[in-house]
Amino acid sequence: MAENSLKRSCDVVVIGGSTGGLDVLLKVLPALKPTLSFTIIVVLHRKNSADSTLEALLASRTSIPVREVEDKDVLAVGHIYLAPADYHLLIEADKTFSLDYSEKVNYSRPSLDVTFESAADVYGDTLVGILLSGANTDGTKGLAAIKKEGGITIAQKPETAQAPFMPQQAIDNVAVDFILDIPDMISFINALNN
Amino acid sequence: MIAEAEVDILLNDLYELYGYDFSNYSRASLKRRIVRLWMLDKFPSFAEFRYRVKSDADYLKRFVEEITVTVTEMFRDPLFYRCLRTEILPTLTAKPFIRVWHAGCATGEEVYSMAILLKESQILHKSLLYATDLNPTALEKARRGIFPLGSMKQYSENYIESGGILDFSSYYTAQYGQVKFDEKLAEKMIFSTHNLVSDRSFNEFDLIMCRNVLIYFDKPLQDRVLSLFDESLGQLGYLALGTKETINFSTIKPNYKQQGKEKIWRKIA
Secondary structure (H helix, E strand, O other): OHHHHOOOOOOEEEEEEOOOHHHHHHHHHHHOOOOOOOEEEEEEOOOOOOOOHHHHHHHOOOOOOEEEOOOOOEOOOOOEEEOOOOOEEEEOOOOEEEEEOOOOEOOEOOOHHHHHHHHHHHHHHHEEEEEOOOOOOOOHHHHHHHHHOOOEEEEEOHHHOOOOHHHHHHHHHOOOOEEEOHHHHHHHHHHOOO | OOOHHHHHHHHHHHHHHHOOOOOOEOHHHHHHHHHHHHHHOOOOOHHHHHHHHHHOHHHHHHHHHHHOOOOOOOOOOHHHHHHHHHHHHHHOOOOOOEEEEEEOOOOOHHHHHHHHHHHHOOOHHHEEEEEEEOOHHHHHHHHHOEEEHHHHHHHHHHHHHOOOOOOHHHHEEEEOOEEEEOHHHHOOEEEEEOOOOOOOOOOOEEEEEEOOOHHHEOHHHHHHHHHHHHHHEEEEEEEEEOOOOOOOOOOOHHHEEEOOOOOEEEEOO
């Protein structure tokens, strides 16, 4: 299904999740092709302690390099970047990351909306945004921004989400391009690879 | 959404009319702050937004205060403070006089955290804490030492995790949902406006704290500010940055040695 719609190239896949989102990633990451032709950015609502266990956990499930972002890191193709705890993650026009410790958005820092909107601004129609399980409204505005800039928007199929509220919220408010369960999500991301 | 060209126009106005130079701020973050303010203050068009910034000095003040970030907390990253307490401050205790600079102190929560550490290390009496920020309203809050009571539970937990052994509430008195910190802590603080973009070095310090400020600057400006810190640090002085910041890609790096895992560097040359 997905392959037909992917004539254009993809530079970045940004994945956001809250409650139950991590479980999805732990299933998706091991199934991805090890050499990617794009960059993956992961934003998860997480506890605001500055430990690196989440980075280690994700890295243990894939041979793709995983890095928790430091200020002004350059986005490299074939890497997975993780938003650090307690910072908003933004992307600059020169394809570097900026961190921001401003007010929480949707009670969250990092906020999915902030990263989605910033990525949409820089990557336009070469961006794919995926919203996973969660019990928050975060991510809906971000997906709308991605859609507006011509990117592809995907929500996890709510019936398959541990917390269906967040993807359902996006589906109700944004004309998302695809609603996918986990196996279809894996095929979709792999099909983006050149 | 605001266009890049419109951001440029606003930044140019700020520079030409008021001398504020935001051209080397991290653009993505700055743009988001500008859009946020535009929405918050409900300007129907960019032209009206711009006109207000250009013609209303009070609004200009609000604009600068709102596009710069003043979010901060006490004992943020407790393990960092534990390192200061157990590794860094003991190397300063023999000095006759200790100067600390909090560059970009915002509303001052870190300055009070530092004063508490210095007091518990028995060296507050011979220390001076210079706290600077470009935002006068934030500095005024810092000077008053009054913070929301609701934050104290988190701060108290941070304090204990940083190695604090006293009852955190012994440092303040609570009233009407706010707390006022012990004035003895503030006696050693000097507050002043200082713009890291345009102002020079003004003293020599043993420790410079600048945490989560450089993230708002682009690389060339980060490098300039790090050179300013280098000029302002005495021999064997320390520079402390935020957990996700680094001096590794700057010109001052060869003269500094990182202290353990925390983002603290010592000037060795």
